[in-house]
Amino acid sequence: MTAVAQRVRTRNRTRLRGFLLALPPVLVIAFFIGLPVIAAIAYTFGYSGGINSVVAALAQKQHLVDGAAPTFDAYREVLGDSSFRTDLLVTVIVTIVTVVLVMVLSWAIALYARFSRGVLAKLVTALAVVPMFIPVVIASYAILTFYSTDGFTRTLFHLLGWEDSPALAYKMTGVTVGQVWTHLPFGVLLISSGLSSVPDTLIDAARDAGASMSRAVRAVMIPMAALPTIIVATFTGIGVLGSFTVPYLIGPNAPNMLGVSMAQYYQSFNQAQQAVVMAVVVFVLAAGIGYFYVRANAKSARGSGRL
């Protein structure tokens, strides 16, 4: 055997080994997530066979296929329901507002920590990461009591002389506060890490060339931290879209976010098909957001010659 053929064989062997080592988590996901998701999508079009048979045997008010052609009746029912449309709108608004607030806060904190080496800057960063330490169930419950009618905010306003201040608990504003609270650490960590990778010399160079501080930030910092920014926006967006605990504990009965309506349709109304239709709608929205994440990653990998 020639040396070249030998090398090609070794390379192929290590490639195969890499592939096989990387396979287990992908297989677990394909089997326990991919398969149920495909089954779920089939179920929304009226197919009740296979692993759907158990759920379909128990659920009520299903729209099942008559023959082989898919039926869109489940979608027609859910999308035609005005309370679903309100929930969808509420979900989208909470998602957008949360993403914007998390972005603004994360950037403000990261920028402050990047340029100020003081104790306060460290304190603010540490504060922003605290929510990561707290289980979401606890955080939601704590936020609920803090903003409830007998909570801290109303107590404080009462002592200051404002007797009938509003309570944020059981309202979508309270839910948004809870979402920002739980998603802030991820944003601050990623954007701080992105900004810390911008070398001082680059900023100094921009400043020496006569750029103002805000100009230097815009021209140097923002492009350098673009990838972490997009990661934060997409992960926060997807996380909020599908969230359950925060809106379930803090939010009102109706209208509420789709994560809660889904659980309600499944557990209280025993309408699994309608619940899964809602899940697919959220999934489509999340996939739309996920597309930006994938594209941004691919772009940045190409930019640094890694792809």
Added chain:
Amino acid sequence: MGAWARRAGVALFVLAMLLFVIGPLAWLSLRAFAQTWEYPRLLPREWTLHWWETVLEDAQLGGAIRLSFVFAPVTVLVSSVICLPAAYAFARHDFPGRRVMLLSLFATNAFPKMGLFITIAGLFYSLKIMGTFVGVVVVHVLGTLVVMTWIPAAAFAAVPRSLEEAARDAGAGPIRTFFSVTFPIAAPGILVAMIMAFLASFDEAQGTFLVGTPTYITMPTEMYTLVLNYPEQAAAVFSIMLSVPSVVLMLLVRKHVMGGRLAEGFQLR
């Protein structure tokens, strides 16, 4: 004047952040020691430790705490076996489909968990793992795959190849090189991932509720009932107890988390 205004602005921002982040936790903690506390008092009128006894003596709540401490380490162990070799492969081998496979893990995040759990029930029934220990572990492991692969993969990728090559040149075999060079350098990243996985299991409520009830009710699952059926003070006590392990574990890896180990993992290479 301008400097003073800026300093005041910063101080105000720090104060607002303190209230926003710590306020709810402090407010809830106070409740755990409150006997009577009427609106609009800023502090409870009478204090007590009575609620701690109530919670500690409740057998059901104690069982939930124990179960959480069983599921979390098992989840981390299973997830490590599945993910860590893969993380190494993603970092060190180039093979066709590598990027697609890395990204496919991300798919776990995109489909709402609630919708997934509804159809997963069908799969679990046919595998006969509905309502079993294995079923709950599977649900917990599913929630950890992304962090357990991505963060260690970034940690392995950050180990300089030159160090590994130097060890190989000095006569170390591949296994020796891995355990005496690669692994120690990547260890902080792996530790961060393991603790994130531990906490994810510790925090998982929805799936455990759907798959595990009535046999396996963990702490966060119990919390949902607690909020609705017990006095507020008992829920507050339980909340503190549920937060302690998370806080301790996160404090252990705080430096690495803040130092960018977590952030690295989400920037796919």
